[in-house]
Amino acid sequence: MIKIREATEGDNDALVELQKKCPQGTSLILGIDSSPDYFARSGPFKDWHVFVAIENDIIVGSAACAIRDTYIESREFKTAYEYGFIVDPHHRRKGIAVKLQEHIEHIALDNNTDLLHLDIAEDNLPSINLFSRMGFKKVKDCTTFSLMPYKKQKITRETNIRSMEKSDVDKVTSLINEMYHDYNFFTPFQTRDFIEYVERMPYFDFHNILVFEDNGGVNACLGYWDYNKVRKYIVQRFNWRLKAQTFLIRLIGLFTKMPKIPKPNNPLLSYNLTTLAYKNSENITELIKHIVNMAIENEINFLHIPLDPESQIAAVLSQFMHTKIKLHFFIKSLKQEPPNLREKKLYIDISEI
Ligand SMILES: CC(C)(COP(=O)(O)OP(=O)(O)OC[C@H]1O[C@@H](n2cnc3c(N)ncnc32)[C@H](O)[C@@H]1OP(=O)(O)O)[C@@H](O)C(=O)NCCC(=O)NCCS
Known part of the structure; x- marks a missing residue:
């Protein structure tokens, strides 16, 4: 029973x-x-x-x-x-x-x-x-975009990028609210909600949210959540199609830079991307590049973000090497x-x- x-x-x-x-x-x-x-x-x-x-x-x-x-x-x-x-x-x-x-x-x-x-x-x-x-x-149908960080990105406006501070909460929440106000299943953030949201997320704080600042305003924001601390994913096996693809990637990798695909019994390391919002796609691209570079330093295999495929963010993410998981x-x-x-x-x- x-x-x-x-x-x-x-x-x-x-x-x-x-x-x-x-x-x-x-x-x-x-x-x-x-x-x-x-x-x-x-x-x-x-x-x-x-x-x-x-x-x-x-x-x-x-x-x-x-x-x-x-x-x-x-x-x-x-x-x-x-x-x-x-x-x-x-x-x-x-x-x-x-x-x-x-x-x-x-x-x-x-x-x-x-x-x-x-x-x-x-x-x-x-x-x-x-x-x-x-x-x-x-x-x-939704899509999880999984970016594969492997090649160091050239950032043109590094000095505009910094970690978020508590004093940025109002600017960041209005950026996020403006971007998603017309999406289903979005609950607009009040200042207090956003602070609580960040505080509730395990192994995540304001330092994990990057902002792109220009003329005293926050024009883009993007958080990275080290999900390996919440749960560790271990590769057990690939099907024949993925086996063939990873073999090919490893082969090409002998001659040029290619993403690293963990072998069976090894961990697959990911950052999950969150609090993504922007006014102008060039600014968010700079933030993504910054996180790609951090991921390469920390040997992270994937950066995941779930999306409605019709969202304008899909076009921004598509510039980076990625794979997609349909949900x-x-x-x-x-x-x-x-x-x-x-x-x-x-x-x-x-x-x-
Ligand atoms: C999905 C899962 C939770 C189902 O658990 P379960 O207790 O075996 O499911 P139930 O016995 O209640 O099955 C109910 C119905 O689900 C469907 N179903 C369950 N397992 C199935 C299978 N292997 N193949 C096809 N249909 C299946 C069937 O319609 C089944 O009804 P039936 O047995 O009368 O044909 C289980 O397979 C599991 O733990 N999978 C791995 C984890 C996972 O994928 N979780 C879900 C993430 S969204």
């Missing part, structure tokens, strides 16, 4: 071990080590719940949700973002994920939530089947007809990936 309950701190080690047993991906299979703190991944959220599925006193599955108020088509909605679905491989296809999903739906309804949402990698068929069966509908954005409406999400662009916070 499976029982679902809210996780406690005492479940940490069992959850870390369970996560290790649940590698993700199909073309590139990655093991995940979330030690020392399984709950760090939930840190950025204000109101989060991690649940565990127990059979014979052993944790065999887990799932989580984060509840917040946001705007869709200019109307206020209470939403629950779902994440962290894992089931022990020895206990799959027994309906455990379905039970976890049903439990989350109860909690969401108890909290007066209008809408559930999540994103699923396009090749994760088990999850696509699971959530389609549970009444979710795919409403959009399907799924929603389930709990109260009324689901809102139309096709008209406006979608804002995806980095913590929702």
